[in-house]
Amino acid sequence: MNKTVSRTVDCISENCPMPLIKTRAAILDAEKGDVIKIIGTHPQSFEEIPMALEVLEKNILEKGQEKENWYITFEV
Protein backbone atom coordinates (compact mmCIF):
# COMPACT_ATOMS: atom_id res chain seq x y z
CA MET A 1 0.00 0.00 0.00
CA ASN A 2 1.59 3.26 -1.12
CA LYS A 3 -0.78 5.73 0.52
CA THR A 4 0.04 7.30 3.88
CA VAL A 5 -2.33 6.61 6.75
CA SER A 6 -3.89 9.89 7.97
CA ARG A 7 -5.42 8.43 11.10
CA THR A 8 -5.28 5.19 13.06
CA VAL A 9 -8.29 4.11 15.12
CA ASP A 10 -7.46 1.79 18.01
CA CYS A 11 -10.25 -0.72 18.73
CA ILE A 12 -8.06 -3.31 20.43
CA SER A 13 -9.96 -5.28 23.11
CA GLU A 14 -13.22 -3.54 22.21
CA ASN A 15 -16.29 -5.57 21.44
CA CYS A 16 -19.20 -5.04 19.07
CA PRO A 17 -20.54 -2.46 18.38
CA MET A 18 -17.63 -0.16 19.40
CA PRO A 19 -15.30 -0.87 16.43
CA LEU A 20 -18.13 -0.08 14.01
CA ILE A 21 -19.13 3.03 15.99
CA LYS A 22 -15.52 4.26 15.99
CA THR A 23 -15.21 3.55 12.26
CA ARG A 24 -18.33 5.60 11.56
CA ALA A 25 -17.07 8.46 13.76
CA ALA A 26 -13.70 8.43 11.95
CA ILE A 27 -15.43 8.62 8.56
CA LEU A 28 -17.62 11.51 9.73
CA ASP A 29 -14.52 13.42 10.90
CA ALA A 30 -12.45 12.64 7.82
CA GLU A 31 -12.02 14.59 4.63
CA LYS A 32 -12.20 13.11 1.14
CA GLY A 33 -8.97 11.32 0.33
CA ASP A 34 -8.00 10.62 3.95
CA VAL A 35 -6.69 7.12 4.64
CA ILE A 36 -7.93 5.50 7.86
CA LYS A 37 -6.53 2.40 9.51
CA ILE A 38 -8.71 0.50 12.00
CA ILE A 39 -6.95 -1.92 14.34
CA GLY A 40 -8.91 -4.36 16.46
CA THR A 41 -9.28 -7.79 17.98
CA HIS A 42 -13.04 -8.52 17.90
CA PRO A 43 -13.44 -11.18 15.15
CA GLN A 44 -17.01 -10.27 14.11
CA SER A 45 -16.09 -6.61 13.64
CA PHE A 46 -13.39 -7.67 11.16
CA GLU A 47 -16.25 -9.03 9.02
CA GLU A 48 -18.77 -6.28 9.76
CA ILE A 49 -16.59 -3.24 9.02
CA PRO A 50 -15.91 -4.23 5.37
CA MET A 51 -19.67 -4.87 5.01
CA ALA A 52 -20.34 -1.29 6.13
CA LEU A 53 -17.53 0.17 4.02
CA GLU A 54 -18.97 -1.47 0.92
CA VAL A 55 -22.34 0.20 1.51
CA LEU A 56 -20.62 3.53 2.14
CA GLU A 57 -18.60 3.06 -1.07
CA LYS A 58 -15.26 3.42 0.74
CA ASN A 59 -12.34 1.74 -0.94
CA ILE A 60 -10.54 -0.87 1.18
CA LEU A 61 -6.82 -0.57 0.48
CA GLU A 62 -5.57 -3.36 2.68
CA LYS A 63 -6.73 -5.74 5.39
CA GLY A 64 -5.02 -8.47 7.33
CA GLN A 65 -3.41 -9.61 10.55
CA GLU A 66 -0.54 -8.03 12.53
CA LYS A 67 0.36 -10.42 15.38
CA GLU A 68 -2.84 -10.84 17.43
CA ASN A 69 -4.58 -7.79 15.93
CA TRP A 70 -6.45 -7.41 12.68
CA TYR A 71 -6.34 -4.20 10.63
CA ILE A 72 -8.40 -2.64 7.85
CA THR A 73 -7.10 0.34 5.88
CA PHE A 74 -9.47 2.29 3.66
CA GLU A 75 -9.76 5.57 1.80
CA VAL A 76 -12.55 8.05 2.51
Add this chain to the structure above:
Amino acid sequence: MEKRNVYLDNNATTRTDERVVEHMNHYHLNDYAVASSQFSHTPGIKAKDGIEKARQIIAEKISALNNEIVFTSGSAESNNLALKGIALANRAAKRNRIVVSKIEHFSVLDSAKRLGKEGYDIAFVDVDGEGFIDIDHLKNLVNDETLLVSIIHGNHEIGTVQDLHSISEIVHKKGAYFHTDATYSFLQIPVDVKKYGIDLMTVSSDKIHGPKGVGALYVSEDVIIEKITDGGFQEFNLRGGTENVSGIAGFGKACEIFSEEDVERIKYLRNDLYEQFKSGLKGVQLNGSSDFSRRIPNNLNLSFDYIEGESVVLHLDMRGISVITGSACFSRALQASHILLAMGFSHERAHGSIRFSPSKYTLKEDIDYTVHHVKEVVTKLRKLSPLVEQQ
Protein backbone atom coordinates in the same frame (compact mmCIF):
# COMPACT_ATOMS: atom_id res chain seq x y z
CA MET B 1 -31.85 0.62 -5.15
CA GLU B 2 -30.98 4.33 -4.94
CA LYS B 3 -29.94 5.54 -1.49
CA ARG B 4 -32.60 7.41 0.49
CA ASN B 5 -32.74 9.04 3.89
CA VAL B 6 -35.53 7.41 5.88
CA TYR B 7 -36.23 8.71 9.38
CA LEU B 8 -38.15 6.09 11.34
CA ASP B 9 -37.55 7.37 14.87
CA ASN B 10 -40.69 9.45 15.24
CA ASN B 11 -41.56 7.98 18.65
CA ALA B 12 -38.47 9.86 19.83
CA THR B 13 -39.18 13.12 18.06
CA THR B 14 -40.66 14.41 14.80
CA ARG B 15 -39.75 16.88 12.11
CA THR B 16 -41.37 20.24 12.85
CA ASP B 17 -44.15 21.10 10.39
CA GLU B 18 -43.26 24.11 8.19
CA ARG B 19 -46.55 25.80 9.15
CA VAL B 20 -45.60 25.47 12.81
CA VAL B 21 -42.19 27.05 12.15
CA GLU B 22 -43.85 29.91 10.29
CA HIS B 23 -46.32 30.45 13.15
CA MET B 24 -43.50 30.38 15.71
CA ASN B 25 -41.46 32.89 13.71
CA HIS B 26 -44.20 35.43 14.21
CA TYR B 27 -43.51 35.15 17.94
CA HIS B 28 -39.76 35.30 17.42
CA LEU B 29 -39.83 38.36 15.19
CA ASN B 30 -43.03 40.26 15.99
CA ASP B 31 -44.91 39.40 19.18
CA TYR B 32 -41.76 38.46 21.07
CA ALA B 33 -42.42 40.28 24.35
CA VAL B 34 -42.75 38.53 27.69
CA ALA B 35 -46.37 37.43 28.01
CA SER B 36 -48.17 39.74 30.39
CA SER B 37 -51.55 40.75 31.71
CA GLN B 38 -53.98 43.34 30.34
CA PHE B 39 -52.36 45.93 32.65
CA SER B 40 -49.08 45.75 30.76
CA HIS B 41 -47.96 46.94 27.31
CA THR B 42 -49.55 45.82 24.04
CA PRO B 43 -46.69 43.53 22.82
CA GLY B 44 -46.92 41.64 26.12
CA ILE B 45 -50.68 41.29 25.77
CA LYS B 46 -50.26 39.98 22.20
CA ALA B 47 -47.73 37.41 23.39
CA LYS B 48 -50.12 36.34 26.13
CA ASP B 49 -52.87 35.95 23.50
CA GLY B 50 -50.60 33.56 21.59
CA ILE B 51 -50.24 31.42 24.69
CA GLU B 52 -53.95 31.47 25.51
CA LYS B 53 -54.94 30.47 21.98
CA ALA B 54 -52.63 27.46 22.20
CA ARG B 55 -54.00 26.61 25.64
CA GLN B 56 -57.53 26.58 24.27
CA ILE B 57 -56.65 24.35 21.32
CA ILE B 58 -54.91 21.79 23.56
CA ALA B 59 -57.71 21.88 26.17
CA GLU B 60 -60.32 21.20 23.48
CA LYS B 61 -58.34 18.23 22.14
CA ILE B 62 -58.62 16.41 25.48
CA SER B 63 -61.95 17.87 26.69
CA ALA B 64 -60.33 19.85 29.48
CA LEU B 65 -60.89 23.39 30.68
CA ASN B 66 -58.42 26.06 29.58
CA ASN B 67 -57.24 26.67 33.13
CA GLU B 68 -56.39 22.99 33.49
CA ILE B 69 -53.53 23.15 30.96
CA VAL B 70 -50.14 24.04 32.44
CA PHE B 71 -47.34 24.61 29.95
CA THR B 72 -43.93 23.14 30.75
CA SER B 73 -40.60 22.57 29.02
CA GLY B 74 -41.67 19.10 27.91
CA SER B 75 -42.75 15.70 29.12
CA ALA B 76 -39.91 15.16 31.57
CA GLU B 77 -40.84 18.35 33.41
CA SER B 78 -44.56 17.53 33.24
CA ASN B 79 -43.93 14.10 34.77
CA ASN B 80 -41.69 15.59 37.45
CA LEU B 81 -44.33 18.19 38.27
CA ALA B 82 -47.08 15.57 38.41
CA LEU B 83 -45.30 13.27 40.84
CA LYS B 84 -43.29 15.71 42.95
CA GLY B 85 -45.93 18.45 42.88
CA ILE B 86 -48.57 16.07 44.20
CA ALA B 87 -46.21 14.66 46.82
CA LEU B 88 -45.18 18.14 47.97
CA ALA B 89 -48.74 19.45 48.26
CA ASN B 90 -50.26 16.42 49.98
CA ARG B 91 -47.80 15.62 52.76
CA ALA B 92 -50.52 16.32 55.32
CA ALA B 93 -52.89 13.84 53.67
CA LYS B 94 -51.06 10.95 55.34
CA ARG B 95 -51.18 8.94 52.18
CA ASN B 96 -47.70 7.60 51.74
CA ARG B 97 -47.82 5.25 48.77
CA ILE B 98 -47.08 6.08 45.13
CA VAL B 99 -47.69 3.38 42.52
CA VAL B 100 -46.04 3.38 39.10
CA SER B 101 -45.67 0.71 36.44
CA LYS B 102 -42.37 -0.97 35.64
CA ILE B 103 -42.48 0.28 32.05
CA GLU B 104 -42.66 4.03 32.70
CA HIS B 105 -40.35 6.58 31.14
CA PHE B 106 -37.33 7.39 33.33
CA SER B 107 -38.79 10.81 34.17
CA VAL B 108 -41.56 8.99 36.07
CA LEU B 109 -39.42 6.15 37.43
CA ASP B 110 -36.65 8.44 38.65
CA SER B 111 -39.10 10.95 40.15
CA ALA B 112 -40.76 8.08 42.02
CA LYS B 113 -37.39 6.76 43.22
CA ARG B 114 -36.42 10.22 44.47
CA LEU B 115 -39.69 10.44 46.41
CA GLY B 116 -38.91 6.99 47.78
CA LYS B 117 -35.67 8.39 49.22
CA GLU B 118 -37.71 11.11 50.89
CA GLY B 119 -39.89 8.60 52.70
CA TYR B 120 -42.64 7.71 50.25
CA ASP B 121 -43.47 4.03 49.79
CA ILE B 122 -43.02 3.34 46.06
CA ALA B 123 -44.68 0.28 44.53
CA PHE B 124 -44.12 -0.99 40.99
CA VAL B 125 -46.91 -2.66 39.00
CA ASP B 126 -46.09 -5.66 36.84
CA VAL B 127 -46.96 -5.94 33.15
CA ASP B 128 -47.70 -8.99 31.03
CA GLY B 129 -45.78 -10.27 27.99
CA GLU B 130 -47.39 -7.66 25.72
CA GLY B 131 -46.80 -4.77 28.11
CA PHE B 132 -50.32 -4.51 29.53
CA ILE B 133 -50.72 -3.61 33.19
CA ASP B 134 -51.43 -6.58 35.44
CA ILE B 135 -54.79 -5.35 36.70
CA ASP B 136 -54.93 -7.79 39.65
CA HIS B 137 -51.49 -6.67 40.76
CA LEU B 138 -52.58 -3.04 40.47
CA LYS B 139 -55.65 -3.76 42.63
CA ASN B 140 -53.40 -5.35 45.25
CA LEU B 141 -51.01 -2.41 45.29
CA VAL B 142 -53.53 0.45 45.39
CA ASN B 143 -54.80 0.82 48.95
CA ASP B 144 -56.20 3.46 51.29
CA GLU B 145 -52.68 4.78 51.84
CA THR B 146 -52.13 5.46 48.13
CA LEU B 147 -51.69 9.09 47.12
CA LEU B 148 -50.97 8.77 43.41
CA VAL B 149 -50.87 6.18 40.64
CA SER B 150 -48.92 6.94 37.46
CA ILE B 151 -49.30 4.67 34.44
CA ILE B 152 -48.05 5.48 30.95
CA HIS B 153 -50.79 5.57 28.28
CA GLY B 154 -48.99 4.50 25.10
CA ASN B 155 -45.57 3.07 25.81
CA HIS B 156 -42.72 4.85 24.06
CA GLU B 157 -40.81 1.69 23.25
CA ILE B 158 -43.28 -1.11 22.62
CA GLY B 159 -46.35 0.99 21.74
CA THR B 160 -48.80 -0.84 23.99
CA VAL B 161 -51.78 1.34 24.95
CA GLN B 162 -53.31 0.93 28.41
CA ASP B 163 -57.01 0.99 29.25
CA LEU B 164 -57.06 4.30 31.13
CA HIS B 165 -60.72 4.10 32.08
CA SER B 166 -60.40 0.76 33.88
CA ILE B 167 -57.24 1.89 35.67
CA SER B 168 -58.77 5.18 36.82
CA GLU B 169 -61.76 3.33 38.31
CA ILE B 170 -59.44 1.17 40.43
CA VAL B 171 -57.41 4.19 41.51
CA HIS B 172 -60.41 6.36 42.39
CA LYS B 173 -62.09 3.60 44.40
CA LYS B 174 -59.26 4.09 46.87
CA GLY B 175 -59.37 7.89 46.68
CA ALA B 176 -55.97 8.29 45.00
CA TYR B 177 -54.97 10.59 42.13
CA PHE B 178 -54.41 9.15 38.67
CA HIS B 179 -51.69 10.51 36.41
CA THR B 180 -50.96 9.21 32.93
CA ASP B 181 -48.02 10.02 30.68
CA ALA B 182 -49.67 10.41 27.27
CA THR B 183 -46.59 11.84 25.58
CA TYR B 184 -46.41 9.20 22.87
CA SER B 185 -50.11 8.61 22.27
CA PHE B 186 -51.27 12.24 22.37
CA LEU B 187 -53.69 12.92 19.49
CA GLN B 188 -52.92 9.55 17.88
CA ILE B 189 -55.27 7.93 20.42
CA PRO B 190 -58.12 10.28 21.44
CA VAL B 191 -58.47 10.84 25.18
CA ASP B 192 -61.34 12.56 26.99
CA VAL B 193 -59.84 13.30 30.42
CA LYS B 194 -63.22 13.81 32.08
CA LYS B 195 -64.80 10.65 30.68
CA TYR B 196 -61.72 8.54 31.48
CA GLY B 197 -61.36 9.95 35.00
CA ILE B 198 -57.83 11.29 34.60
CA ASP B 199 -56.54 13.75 37.19
CA LEU B 200 -53.23 14.61 35.58
CA MET B 201 -51.96 13.94 32.05
CA THR B 202 -48.62 14.67 30.40
CA VAL B 203 -48.52 15.70 26.75
CA SER B 204 -45.72 16.90 24.50
CA SER B 205 -45.26 19.00 21.40
CA ASP B 206 -42.32 17.42 19.60
CA LYS B 207 -44.02 14.06 19.06
CA ILE B 208 -46.71 15.70 16.88
CA HIS B 209 -44.53 17.83 14.59
CA GLY B 210 -44.36 20.72 17.04
CA PRO B 211 -41.18 22.26 18.48
CA LYS B 212 -38.97 20.58 21.07
CA GLY B 213 -38.76 21.92 24.60
CA VAL B 214 -42.49 22.43 25.07
CA GLY B 215 -45.08 20.27 26.75
CA ALA B 216 -48.01 20.54 29.08
CA LEU B 217 -49.50 18.93 32.12
CA TYR B 218 -53.25 18.65 32.35
CA VAL B 219 -54.16 19.23 35.99
CA SER B 220 -57.81 18.71 36.88
CA GLU B 221 -59.34 21.59 38.84
CA ASP B 222 -59.95 19.19 41.75
CA VAL B 223 -56.28 18.28 42.19
CA ILE B 224 -54.20 19.71 45.02
CA ILE B 225 -50.71 20.32 43.64
CA GLU B 226 -47.77 22.66 44.27
CA LYS B 227 -45.16 24.01 41.91
CA ILE B 228 -41.66 22.55 42.01
CA THR B 229 -40.00 25.44 40.12
CA ASP B 230 -39.93 28.66 42.18
CA GLY B 231 -39.34 32.13 40.84
CA GLY B 232 -42.62 33.48 39.51
CA PHE B 233 -46.37 33.07 39.38
CA GLN B 234 -46.72 31.93 35.76
CA GLU B 235 -48.96 29.09 34.62
CA PHE B 236 -51.55 29.45 37.39
CA ASN B 237 -48.72 29.66 39.90
CA LEU B 238 -47.60 26.14 39.00
CA ARG B 239 -44.40 27.03 37.15
CA GLY B 240 -42.09 29.92 37.86
CA GLY B 241 -40.23 31.33 34.85
CA THR B 242 -40.81 33.25 31.63
CA GLU B 243 -43.08 31.36 29.26
CA ASN B 244 -41.68 29.99 26.00
CA VAL B 245 -44.16 31.99 23.92
CA SER B 246 -43.08 30.88 20.45
CA GLY B 247 -42.78 27.26 21.55
CA ILE B 248 -46.19 27.23 23.18
CA ALA B 249 -47.76 28.92 20.14
CA GLY B 250 -46.06 26.32 17.93
CA PHE B 251 -47.39 23.52 20.13
CA GLY B 252 -50.92 24.87 19.66
CA LYS B 253 -50.44 25.13 15.92
CA ALA B 254 -49.13 21.55 15.72
CA CYS B 255 -52.25 20.34 17.56
CA GLU B 256 -54.46 22.29 15.19
CA ILE B 257 -52.76 20.78 12.12
CA PHE B 258 -52.62 17.16 13.37
CA SER B 259 -55.28 15.16 11.55
CA GLU B 260 -57.03 11.79 11.74
CA GLU B 261 -56.19 11.26 8.06
CA ASP B 262 -52.49 11.44 8.92
CA VAL B 263 -53.00 8.85 11.68
CA GLU B 264 -54.76 6.49 9.27
CA ARG B 265 -51.94 6.81 6.74
CA ILE B 266 -49.32 6.18 9.41
CA LYS B 267 -51.22 3.06 10.52
CA TYR B 268 -51.25 1.80 6.95
CA LEU B 269 -47.48 2.30 6.60
CA ARG B 270 -46.76 0.68 9.98
CA ASN B 271 -48.95 -2.33 9.11
CA ASP B 272 -47.36 -2.63 5.66
CA LEU B 273 -43.91 -2.65 7.25
CA TYR B 274 -44.92 -5.42 9.63
CA GLU B 275 -46.60 -7.55 6.96
CA GLN B 276 -43.55 -7.30 4.69
CA PHE B 277 -41.20 -8.35 7.52
CA LYS B 278 -43.47 -11.20 8.58
CA SER B 279 -43.68 -12.64 5.10
CA GLY B 280 -40.08 -11.98 4.07
CA LEU B 281 -37.93 -12.88 7.07
CA LYS B 282 -37.78 -15.77 9.51
CA GLY B 283 -37.13 -15.30 13.22
CA VAL B 284 -38.97 -11.99 13.62
CA GLN B 285 -40.74 -11.43 16.96
CA LEU B 286 -43.29 -8.69 17.60
CA ASN B 287 -42.74 -6.83 20.88
CA GLY B 288 -45.75 -5.14 22.49
CA SER B 289 -49.45 -5.49 21.83
CA SER B 290 -50.38 -8.00 19.11
CA ASP B 291 -53.78 -6.28 18.93
CA PHE B 292 -52.85 -3.30 16.76
CA SER B 293 -55.95 -1.38 17.87
CA ARG B 294 -54.25 -1.25 21.30
CA ARG B 295 -50.95 0.02 19.99
CA ILE B 296 -49.74 3.55 19.17
CA PRO B 297 -50.29 3.89 15.39
CA ASN B 298 -46.71 4.99 14.68
CA ASN B 299 -45.01 2.19 16.60
CA LEU B 300 -43.63 -1.15 15.50
CA ASN B 301 -41.12 -2.93 17.71
CA LEU B 302 -39.51 -6.14 16.50
CA SER B 303 -36.76 -8.47 17.65
CA PHE B 304 -34.63 -10.25 15.09
CA ASP B 305 -33.37 -13.60 16.36
CA TYR B 306 -29.62 -14.20 16.77
CA ILE B 307 -28.43 -10.62 16.20
CA GLU B 308 -27.89 -7.55 18.34
CA GLY B 309 -29.88 -4.38 17.83
CA GLU B 310 -26.85 -2.08 17.86
CA SER B 311 -25.36 -3.74 14.81
CA VAL B 312 -28.65 -3.49 12.93
CA VAL B 313 -29.00 0.19 13.86
CA LEU B 314 -25.47 1.02 12.72
CA HIS B 315 -25.71 -0.84 9.43
CA LEU B 316 -29.10 0.69 8.68
CA ASP B 317 -27.77 4.14 9.57
CA MET B 318 -25.03 3.71 6.97
CA ARG B 319 -27.78 2.97 4.45
CA GLY B 320 -29.63 6.16 5.43
CA ILE B 321 -32.26 4.56 7.68
CA SER B 322 -32.74 5.91 11.22
CA VAL B 323 -34.18 3.50 13.79
CA ILE B 324 -33.34 2.71 17.43
CA THR B 325 -32.81 -0.37 19.55
CA GLY B 326 -33.80 -1.42 23.06
CA SER B 327 -30.30 -2.70 23.38
CA ALA B 328 -28.73 0.53 24.54
CA CYS B 329 -24.98 0.94 24.74
CA PHE B 330 -24.31 2.74 28.00
CA SER B 331 -20.70 3.47 28.93
CA ARG B 332 -19.64 0.69 26.63
CA ALA B 333 -21.58 -1.86 28.67
CA LEU B 334 -24.68 -3.29 27.07
CA GLN B 335 -27.87 -2.75 29.07
CA ALA B 336 -31.10 -4.05 27.69
CA SER B 337 -34.31 -2.05 27.90
CA HIS B 338 -35.99 -2.11 31.33
CA ILE B 339 -39.32 -2.28 29.49
CA LEU B 340 -38.58 -5.43 27.53
CA LEU B 341 -37.07 -7.06 30.61
CA ALA B 342 -40.16 -6.13 32.69
CA MET B 343 -42.24 -7.94 30.06
CA GLY B 344 -40.30 -11.09 30.88
CA PHE B 345 -38.11 -11.20 27.78
CA SER B 346 -34.64 -12.68 27.71
CA HIS B 347 -31.64 -10.37 27.36
CA GLU B 348 -31.09 -11.83 23.88
CA ARG B 349 -34.54 -10.81 22.70
CA ALA B 350 -34.24 -7.37 24.29
CA HIS B 351 -30.82 -6.85 22.68
CA GLY B 352 -32.23 -7.76 19.28
CA SER B 353 -35.15 -5.32 19.40
CA ILE B 354 -35.58 -2.54 16.86
CA ARG B 355 -38.21 0.21 16.93
CA PHE B 356 -39.60 1.46 13.61
CA SER B 357 -41.66 4.60 13.89
CA PRO B 358 -43.09 6.30 10.78
CA SER B 359 -44.70 9.75 10.58
CA LYS B 360 -46.90 11.73 8.23
CA TYR B 361 -43.77 12.51 6.21
CA THR B 362 -42.95 8.83 5.62
CA LEU B 363 -43.59 7.56 2.09
CA LYS B 364 -44.51 4.07 0.89
CA GLU B 365 -41.16 4.09 -0.98
CA ASP B 366 -39.42 4.65 2.37
CA ILE B 367 -41.11 1.56 3.78
CA ASP B 368 -40.10 -0.60 0.80
CA TYR B 369 -36.52 0.73 0.96
CA THR B 370 -36.39 -0.07 4.69
CA VAL B 371 -37.72 -3.61 4.23
CA HIS B 372 -35.17 -4.29 1.49
CA HIS B 373 -32.23 -3.13 3.60
CA VAL B 374 -33.38 -4.70 6.87
CA LYS B 375 -33.67 -8.06 5.12
CA GLU B 376 -30.19 -7.68 3.67
CA VAL B 377 -28.59 -6.51 6.94
CA VAL B 378 -30.31 -9.15 9.08
CA THR B 379 -29.36 -11.93 6.67
CA LYS B 380 -25.70 -10.83 6.52
CA LEU B 381 -25.40 -10.34 10.28
CA ARG B 382 -26.94 -13.74 10.96
CA LYS B 383 -24.26 -15.31 8.80
CA LEU B 384 -21.67 -13.73 11.11
CA SER B 385 -23.53 -14.44 14.34
CA PRO B 386 -22.06 -17.04 16.70
CA LEU B 387 -25.58 -17.42 18.15
CA VAL B 388 -26.81 -19.01 14.89
CA GLU B 389 -24.06 -21.63 15.10
CA GLN B 390 -25.05 -22.36 18.71
CA GLN B 391 -28.58 -23.15 17.56
